[in-house]
Amino acid sequence: MTKQVRNTAAKTAVMEMLSQSSTALSHGEIYQSLAETCDRVTVYRILDRLIEEGVAHRIALSDGTVKYALCEQCGDGHHHAHSHLHFNCVLCGGVSCLEVEIPHVQLPRKYKMHDVSLVVNGLCAACNS
Ligand SMILES: [Zn+2]
Ligand SMILES: [Zn+2]
């Protein structure tokens, strides 16, 4: 297999993992399942590429962990303004995209918002039942 073919296969595998998972995945979680096909750096490159293409987005948690999730309505090489929030379960550690609108944020004069990210910590539906 050429390197090109291998990388395309790895990219497809990453997209499948993200779409089949109900929660966002970290680089480490993705790398674990792909360790036989590619190295850590390749996984980072694939994730960067997916973000550039508007296929996936990054979720930065307050403890510095970064998770990745597929975008619902982005694509064509750019992201539409994400207005959903992210939920971080303190019990199972699951991070997921919630289709809940982030409240409008009123900024002081002269400030210009590019995007806003909101992570809510708490108990997810499974842990809270
Ligand atoms: Zn997006
Ligand atoms: Zn949970």
Ligand SMILES: [Zn+2]
């Ligand atoms: Zn999201």
